[in-house]
Structures are given as structure tokens and as C-alpha cells.
Amino acid sequence: MSGVKISNAIKKYESVQVIHGVDLDVEDGEFCVFVGPSGCGKSTLLRMIAGLEETTGGTIQIGDRDVTHADPAERGIAMVFQTYALYPHMTVEQNMGFGLKMNGVEKDVIKQKVRDASQILKLDDYLDRKPKALSGGQRQRVAIGRAIVRGPEVFLFDEPLSNLDAELRVEMRVELARLHKEIGATMIYVTHDQVEAMTLADKIVVLRAGIVEQVGSPMKLYKDPDNKFVAGFIGSPGMNFLNATVASKAVKIPAFGDRQVSTSADLSKAGTDISVGVRPQHLTIDPTGSDLSVNLVEHLGGVTYVYLDAGTGERIIVETNADEDVLEIGTKVSVSFEAENMMLFDAKTEKRVR
Numbered sequence: 001m002s003g004v005k006i007s008n009a010i011k012k013y014e015s016v017q018v019i020h021g022v023d024l025d026v027e028d029g030e031f032c033v034f035v036g037p038s039g040c041g042k043s044t045l046l047r048m049i050a051g052l053e054e055t056t057g058g059t060i061q062i063g064d065r066d067v068t069h070a071d072p073a074e075r076g077i078a079m080v081f082q083t084y085a086l087y088p089h090m091t092v093e094q095n096m097g098f099g100l101k102m103n104g105v106e107k108d109v110i111k112q113k114v115r116d117a118s119q120i121l122k123l124d125d126y127l128d129r130k131p132k133a134l135s136g137g138q139r140q141r142v143a144i145g146r147a148i149v150r151g152p153e154v155f156l157f158d159e160p161l162s163n164l165d166a167e168l169r170v171e172m173r174v175e176l177a178r179l180h181k182e183i184g185a186t187m188i189y190v191t192h193d194q195v196e197a198m199t200l201a202d203k204i205v206v207l208r209a210g211i212v213e214q215v216g217s218p219m220k221l222y223k224d225p226d227n228k229f230v231a232g233f234i235g236s237p238g239m240n241f242l243n244a245t246v247a248s249k250a251v252k253i254p255a256f257g258d259r260q261v262s263t264s265a266d267l268s269k270a271g272t273d274i275s276v277g278v279r280p281q282h283l284t285i286d287p288t289g290s291d292l293s294v295n296l297v298e299h300l301g302g303v304t305y306v307y308l309d310a311g312t313g314e315r316i317i318v319e320t321n322a323d324e325d326v327l328e329i330g331t332k333v334s335v336s337f338e339a340e341n342m343m344l345f346d347a348k349t350e351k352r353v354r
């Protein structure tokens with residue numbers, strides 16, 4: 001098994017550059033997730049690792065081999081796509097073994113590999129079925145099975161769960177986590193869904209416009225983002241950002257009635273304007289205050305989201321476990337939070353001010 005090392009990777013489509021010098025180390029056996037908005041280059045970078053896109057500059061290493069310009073078949077990878085494209089006239093067993101058969105692998109060996117994979121994927125009872133007699137989740141498992149039987153050093157997944165309904169997605173997410181534990185191979189997984197990234201990854205790579213914004217464990221990115229983009233992208237609902245001004249060792253927040261919150265962050269280079277970030281989970285409704293008015297209350301069962309409007313025109317979301325039934329639309333309230341849960345971002349560069 002092998003890790004993947006990407007050094008200064010560049011991708012240009014004619015004059016348009018879409019990957020701008022990406023450096024990344026994926027450890028052997030790691031579950032690494034590329035996450036970012038649509039069009040940021042996740043698939044392109046994954047396809048460069050797979051050899052399905054020519055790399056314009058830089059190098060890609062799998063294990064200790066430089067595979068930058070190697071054929072996809074020589075890279076020791078297997079890829080699973082969003083659309084699983086099974087052969088409709090073949091059974092599950094034939095679909096899973098087809099690649100090996102084309103490579104001239106012996107019948108008995110194929111049979112054993114398919115049996116092993118189907119056991120891991122809980123497909124034993126479906127080996128004789130055709131794809132049309134399978135659910136979406138089962139079909140996606142067959143597609144994953146096709147990858148497993150090849151025994152790759154690195155699995156590459158491009159949004160493999162995006163075509164499934166919400167319930168199945170959660171189920172398959174759990175399956176994938178189990179699969180990774182069980183076979184222990186290096187996996188690189190692309191998604192635009194930060195919840196998938198948070199739940200599956202050992203390491204998350206946040207991409208924006210072909211640039212790596214931050215790399216880290218899910219909780220590292222949640223608790224200690226380097227910039228406003230990562231802070232806003234990771235976590236759900238997204239972090240609240242409020243305009244504020246710097247007042248010596250404090251920030252003054254107009255949306256919260258010009259409240260001053262003192263901070264230990266180094267504000268010396270921050271200029272006069274600053275962006276204050278507080279997560280919905282870290283805000284508490286204070287019914288005695290009156291800076292904000294209740295715009296909407298969403299009950300999700302276990303949690304409630306309260307949407308508040310500030311006099312500044314800014315909107316704030318509070319996540320609460322309390323029963324907020326009593327909050328009628330238009331009610332005036334305030335919010336409280338611990339200063340240590342407040343993050344500050346340079347208003348211009350959007351970099352974290354620590």
C-alpha cells in the first residue's frame with residue numbers, strides 16, 4: 001500500500017489554469033477528502049492522480065514511484081465515479097469480475113476475489129442479480145466492488161454518493177467508513193458536502209478556485225480555521241460573520257448594539273475594520289436584550305435554528321437545544337457568547353487574526 005504525494009501540481013486547459021500549484025501529502029492508509037464548492041477543481045485534481053487528466057506541471061507520486069506521466073493502468077489506483085455505469089446485461093458477479101476477466105485473470109481467482117469483495121460489501125445475496133433489480137445503494141456498492149477486486153493501492157472516489165437519496169447517503173457513508181477500516185487502503189474522496197467530509201475524513205483538504213485553502217483533521221478545521229472561507233465552509237449551519245471595528249484590545253460589534261468584546265488576538269496589524277465569526281452552536285438567546293429581532297424559528301426535532309435580524313441588516317443564526325416555541329416572529333432578543341468562541345478575520349485578506 002502507498003501514500004500519495006503531490007508537488008506543485010498545475011493544470012491548464014489551454015490558457016485557462018484551474019489548478020494552481022497544489023502541494024499535498026496523503027499518508028499510506030489515510031482517508032483524505034477533497035472538499036470545496038462546485039468548480040473549484042476537486043475532480044480535476046483527482047483525475048490528475050488517476051492519470052485521466054494530463055498534469056501540466058509539477059509531480060505526482062504514488063508510493064515511491066513518480067507516476068506524473070504514467071498510464072492510468074500502471075498507477076495502482078481504482079476509481080469510483082458518481083455514475084456507476086454497470087453493464088445492464090451482466091449479473092453483479094460478472095460486473096464485479098469484468099475488469100479482471102479483461103486482464104486475463106484466471107476464472108477461479110476472479111471468483112474468489114469477487115466473493116471476498118461481496119462479503120465486505122454485503123452483496124453475497126445479490127451476486128446473480130442484474131443491475132436493474134438492485135437499489136441505488138446496492139448498485140453503488142457493486143461499483144465499489146469493481147474497484148476492490150482490483151486490489152488497488154489507492155482508491156479514488158468522485159462524489160460517489162451524490163446520486164443517492166439522503167437516507168441512503170447516510171447509510172453508504174457509514175459503509176464507506178467501515179470499508180476503509182476493514183481494508184485499510186489509502187482513499188481519496190471528492191465531495192462538495194462538508195458533512196461527508198467531516199464524517200469520513202482523517203484529513204480534509206479544502207479547495208477553492210484551484211488553490212488549497214487549508215489541510216487538517218475535521219476538528220482542526222472546525223475549531224481552528226486559517227481563514228474566513230474555511231471557517232464558513234466547514235460546520236453547519238455556517239458560521240455567522242459580522243462587521244466590527246477594532247477598539248484597542250477589543251472589537252466593537254454594531255449588530256450587537258455596539259457591544260465591545262475584549263480579545264487576546266493580536267489586533268495590531270488588523271486595521272480598523274474586522275470580521276467577527278461566531279458559530280450558531282456557540283450563541284445563546286438572551287431574552288432580556290433587544291438588539292435583534294426574531295425572523296424565523298426552524299424546529300428540526302433535536303435542535304432548533306433561530307434566525308435573527310440585526311439593525312445593521314446582518315442576519316444571525318443561533319442553534320439551540322432549548323424549546324424556542326415561545327419566540328414569536330418579531331420578538332426582540334439579544335445573544336450572548338463566550339469571547340473564546342469568537343474568531344476574528346482580517347476584513348481585507350480574510351485571514352484569521354489570532
Ligand code: ADP
Nearest residue numbers: 013016018036037038039040041042043044045
Ligand atoms: P469540481 O469537481 O470541484 O466541481 P472541476 O475539477 O470539475 O471542479 O473543474 C474545475 C474547473 O476546471 C472548472 O472551472 C471547470 O469549468 C474547468 N474545467 C474542467 N474540465 C475542463 C475542460 N475539459 N476544459 C476546460 N475547462 C475545464
Ligand code: MG
Nearest residue numbers: 042043044158
Ligand atoms: Mg467534480
